[in-house]
Amino acid sequence: MDSALLGSGLPTCSVNISINGENRSLDIPPWVTLLDLLRGPLELTGTKKGCDHGQCGACTVLINGERVNSCLKLAVSLDGAEVTTIEGLGTPDNLHPMQKAFVEHDAFQCGYCTPGQICSAVGLVKEGRARSRADIRELMSGNLCRCGAYSNIADAIEEVLGAEGAQPYKEAAE
Amino acid sequence: MLNESKVVGLPLARIDGPLKVSGKARYAAEHFATDMLFGRVLPATIATGRITDIDVSEAERFPGVVKVYTYKNRPTVAKRESKWKDEVALPGYTMRPLEDDHVQFDGQPIAFVVAENFEAARDAAELIRVRYAAYDPHTDLLQEQANSYEPPVPRMKEFMPPKPRGDAEGAFAQAPHKIAFEYYMEGEHHNPMELFGSTVLWEKDGRLTIHDKTQGPQNSHDYVCNVFGLKPENVVVQNKFVGGAFGQGLRPKYQLFLAVMASLDLRRSVKAEMSRREMFYLTWRPVCLQKVSLAADAEGNLQSIMHHALGGTSRYEDYQENVANWSGMAYKCDNVKISYEIAKLDRSTPGDMRAPGAASGVTALETAMDELAYEVGIDPLELRIRNFIHVDQNQDKELTSKALHACYREAAESFGWANRSHEPRSMKDGNELVGWGMATGFWEAQLSEAEAKVSLSSDGKVVVSAAASDIGTGTYTILNQVAAEAFGVSPQAVTVRIGDSSLPKTSVEGGSWTAASSGSAVQVAARAVVATLLKHAQSMPNSPLADASEDQVEIAEGRLVLQANHQVGVAFADIMEAAGVSEVEEHGKVAPDPATMKKFSAYTHSAVFVEVKVDEELLIPRVTRVVTAVAAGRILNPKTARSQILGGVVMGVGMALHEEGMVDHRTGRVMNHNLAEYHVPAHADIEDLEVIFVKEDDDKVSPIGVKGLGEIGIVGVAAAVSNAIFHATGKRIRHFPMTIDKLLAEPDRH
Ligand code: FES
Numbered sequence: 014m015d016s017a018l019l020g021s022g023l024p025t026c027s028v029n030i031s032i033n034g035e036n037r038s039l040d041i042p043p044w045v046t047l048l049d050l051l052r053g054p055l056e057l058t059g060t061k062k063g064c065d066h067g068q069c070g071a072c073t074v075l076i077n078g079e080r081v082n083s084c085l086k087l088a089v090s091l092d093g094a095e096v097t098t099i100e101g102l103g104t105p106d107n108l109h110p111m112q113k114a115f116v117e118h119d120a121f122q123c124g125y126c127t128p129g130q131i132c133s134a135v136g137l138v139k140e141g142r143a144r145s146r147a148d149i150r151e152l153m154s155g156n157l158c159r160c161g162a163y164s165n166i167a168d169a170i171e172e173v174l175g176a177e178g179a180q181p182y183k184e185a186a187e
Numbered sequence: 188m189l190n191e192s193k194v195v196g197l198p199l200a201r202i203d204g205p206l207k208v209s210g211k212a213r214y215a216a217e218h219f220a221t222d223m224l225f226g227r228v229l230p231a232t233i234a235t236g237r238i239t240d241i242d243v244s245e246a247e248r249f250p251g252v253v254k255v256y257t258y259k260n261r262p263t264v265a266k267r268e269s270k271w272k273d274e275v276a277l278p279g280y281t282m283r284p285l286e287d288d289h290v291q292f293d294g295q296p297i298a299f300v301v302a303e304n305f306e307a308a309r310d311a312a313e314l315i316r317v318r319y320a321a322y323d324p325h326t327d328l329l330q331e332q333a334n335s336y337e338p339p340v341p342r343m344k345e346f347m348p349p350k351p352r353g354d355a356e357g358a359f360a361q362a363p364h365k366i367a368f369e370y371y372m373e374g375e376h377h378n379p380m381e382l383f384g385s386t387v388l389w390e391k392d393g394r395l396t397i398h399d400k401t402q403g404p405q406n407s408h409d410y411v412c413n414v415f416g417l418k419p420e421n422v423v424v425q426n427k428f429v430g431g432a433f434g435q436g437l438r439p440k441y442q443l444f445l446a447v448m449a450s451l452d453l454r455r456s457v458k459a460e461m462s463r464r465e466m467f468y469l470t471w472r473p474v475c476l477q478k479v480s481l482a483a484d485a486e487g488n489l490q491s492i493m494h495h496a497l498g499g500t501s502r503y504e505d506y507q508e509n510v511a512n513w514s515g516m517a518y519k520c521d522n523v524k525i526s527y528e529i530a531k532l533d534r535s536t537p538g539d540m541r542a543p544g545a546a547s548g549v550t551a552l553e554t555a556m557d558e559l560a561y562e563v564g565i566d567p568l569e570l571r572i573r574n575f576i577h578v579d580q581n582q583d584k585e586l587t588s589k590a591l592h593a594c595y596r597e598a599a600e601s602f603g604w605a606n607r608s609h610e611p612r613s614m615k616d617g618n619e620l621v622g623w624g625m626a627t628g629f630w631e632a633q634l635s636e637a638e639a640k641v642s643l644s645s646d647g648k649v650v651v652s653a654a655a656s657d658i659g660t661g662t663y664t665i666l667n668q669v670a671a672e673a674f675g676v677s678p679q680a681v682t683v684r685i686g687d688s689s690l691p692k693t694s695v696e697g698g699s700w701t702a703a704s705s706g707s708a709v710q711v712a713a714r715a716v717v718a719t720l721l722k723h724a725q726s727m728p729n730s731p732l733a734d735a736s737e738d739q740v741e742i743a744e745g746r747l748v749l750q751a752n753h754q755v756g757v758a759f760a761d762i763m764e765a766a767g768v769s770e771v772e773e774h775g776k777v778a779p780d781p782a783t784m785k786k787f788s789a790y791t792h793s794a795v796f797v798e799v800k801v802d803e804e805l806l807i808p809r810v811t812r813v814v815t816a817v818a819a820g821r822i823l824n825p826k827t828a829r830s831q832i833l834g835g836v837v838m839g840v841g842m843a844l845h846e847e848g849m850v851d852h853r854t855g856r857v858m859n860h861n862l863a864e865y866h867v868p869a870h871a872d873i874e875d876l877e878v879i880f881v882k883e884d885d886d887k888v889s890p891i892g893v894k895g896l897g898e899i900g901i902v903g904v905a906a907a908v909s910n911a912i913f914h915a916t917g918k919r920i921r922h923f924p925m926t927i928d929k930l931l932a933e934p935d936r937h
């Protein structure tokens with residue numbers, strides 16, 4: 014059990030959160046966001062901070078499979094939740110198909126928005142709502158990329174959607 | 188049979204890609220130490236005035252707070268201005284954080300709270316009570332025109348306007364066709380996705396390892412050493428991964444100063460990361476007012492070009508960029524007059540932002556060219572072709588290369604320009620007006636001083652090292668490719684070490700010069716390794732290479748061989764064994780060649796074609812298609828190169844339609860200092876983008892024939908969008924960004 018992660022003398026709450034498949038029992042001051050918990054005490058810096066205000070999507074993680082801006086979630090509200098961060102999707106030697114597609118399509122430059130884009134894209138695929146490139150563009154618009162990799166990101170997502178057999182992406186993949 | 192390894196020119200996936208997509212690439216604020224402290228800045232809330240009272244007592248009492256710094260208790264640092272001047276400093280007085288009670292811009296850091304955890308630092312900063320004596324702010328460039336001046340100390344000689352040639356006024360007066368308009372660009376903010384941050388790792392022996400968000404680790408290193416009087420060997424600055432910068436990371440930012448200050452003072456490791464709001468108080472692309480006058484004869488041959496630019500700067504430094512000089516080199520014209528002035532504002536000092544100067548200046552020129560085309564009554568592309576020039580009239584020099592005709596041809600063809608109808612408001616798709624516009628882009632192709640070290644070990648492993656940076660530009664990958672090619676090894680055999688101040692000297696990453704400069708330095712170092720190997724080989728008994736010279740040999744399949752006959756050669760492992768070494772390592776160095784520079788100018792060129800669709804009633808514009816053709820010499824990696832251009836185009840769309848730092852001139856404050864209200868293009872804004880690299884051989888611009896790509900992608904985009912909007916709607920918007928309100932307010936030309 015991790016204890017007193019955030020310095021002594023502060024009121025804390027106990028929560029159990031599964032992070033990337035690992036159960037963590039944490040004592041957390043109630044004002045700590047999931048993003049700051051990940052990037053600070055847990056040293057899971059794959060999740061990025063771009064604004065801290067829910068405006069950029071860099072902090073996107075999957076909570077119970079759904080894409081969420083982790084800067085807008087207080088960690089204490091996540092007792093019993095399953096959190097998947099970019100680190101939980103794949104590793105450099107064993108990349109998730111979405112991660113692989115991002116590399117192949119050069120769907121990033123500086124790479125800072127990328128973990129958020131990938132988590133968001135994985136959430137998008139699961140939602141099953143994206144049927145066209147226009148859908149992808151619309152439904153990914155919560156994830157800003159200042160390097161302007163948007164068209165390559167859309168290419169990468171299209172490829173994965175095709176491979177997953179999403180209609181009408183099925184044909185494109187064959 | 189020659190072994191064509193040919194790694195250079197292949198669309199290799201980014202070497203650092205797997206680390207970035209798996210969250211394993213660590214950026215500046217993502218490093219840890221036991222016992223680390225966290226710092227948070229309190230920004231000023233007036234634009235000009237004095238702090239009359241600053242009460243930190245409540246903040247100091249906040250649980251977890253270790254110390255609160257203000258100008259009252261800032262530790263002693265360097266006094267002399269020369270100590271504060273970084274590698275790319277500006278004429279003027281460098282901003283010194285927490286120096287005194289003066290406030291010179293909204294957002295100036297006035298306190299730095301250091302605490303045991305991030306949340307305590309953040310929350311305690313809110314408890315600081317500040318009283319100000321605020322003066323009247325002057326932040327509106329349009330109101331400050333009367334106070335404009337030519338910069339007394341030029342930042343660079345090249346930024347000075349060229350001497351007037353011919354008689355621009357006289358020719359303008361006599362020409363049958365003429366236009367003269369003002370163009371106004373609002374200030375823009377870089378907003379890289381990564382927040383500026385520094386992690387200072389303090390060690391007991393007084394050494395500091397600093398992870399800093401910067402475009403130049405050696406620039407940050409030297410700044411820290413000079414300002415704090417530290418021994419150079421006791422400080423290392425690293426920037427292995429940089430989450431975008433676009434020019435904002437050229438000069439050291441205040442969080443670096445503050446984190447180092449606190450670390451030295453408290454003898455602990457300190458991390459400081461800015462808020463997004465603070466990112467708006469740093470360097471920005473200055474507001475810019477331009478007047479462009481063009482005149483042509485009946486056939487559209489340019490008779491006169493006059494371009495005056497006025498840019499904003501701060502009270503304390505004279506920021507300067509090359510806004511208007513492009514108008515003297517872009518097209519053939521014998522009567523040219525260019526001028527440039529700046530005016531002081533109560534704002535932070537502007538700084539270079541992607542294609543500084545050109546992004547603003549070429550937008551004005553290329554919009555004006557479109558206006559002239561309609562005035563003369565010829566196709567806008569035809570107007571440019573008619574005025575094509577093969578030399579640099581500004582500097583009276585030849586050009587190293589200019590494959591701009593190919594850009595025009597290939598982009599126009601792919602875009603389908605021939606099907607365009609000339610008349611504005613003549614193309615439609617459903618309830619949307621369709622417009623096609625184009626522009627030319629220009630950027631300087633520069634070589635900066637750069638060094639690199641390359642080693643080849645007997646097992647065929649190659650290590651490249653240089654204090655270069657990869658800010659998303661692909662430096663890791665292209666340096667790998669250059670080295671792999673030089674030794675005929677696979678990219679997997681090459682390790683690239685960059686982003687560390689202790690590595691061979693390299694200029695800041697800017698101006699699109701890194702690929703050309705560091706790439707060339709790697710090639711020079713690799714050739715030196717081959718030369719050393721040859722020397723060793725020639726000391727071997729009965730060496731088959733005994734009579735060979737350096738330029739006759741190369742490495743292929745693990746052997747040093749004759750280029751002409753790969754059968755003749757020696758395995759380099761055997762050469763090293765005979766010489767009693769396990770690796771050969773050499774330095775390479777490049778610098779601009781004065782003789783070439785005297786005779787030649789070097790520019791990157793592009794042609795940008797844009798389609799917009801504009802809702803007929805609501806006038807909401809969207810960019811549906813962009814085709815960019817670029818002539819940039821040799822392309823080391825078409826995949827990463829293409830991404831560079833895409834990124835520039837996207838930022839150009841932002842400049843055209845979205846980006847605008849909004850200042851409340853009554854208070855001098857930036858109102859929209861967040862990503863919800865400062866709009867940058869999002870996924871939904873970016874549709875169909877195509878990039879074409881035209882063939883361009885250039886053996887003079889840099890030793891490896893590379894011109895660089897970081898800036899050219901944005902240049903001309905906003906003009907092409909503006910021209911397309913005119914073509915779609917008949918409305919000419921000369922105030923950027925071209926938001927819906929401006930379109931609604933503008934009367935139809937038709
Ligand atoms: S950091 Fe959470 S949305 Fe920007």
Ligand code: FES
Nearest residue numbers: 122126158159160
């Ligand atoms: S890759 Fe740099 S912000 Fe998206």
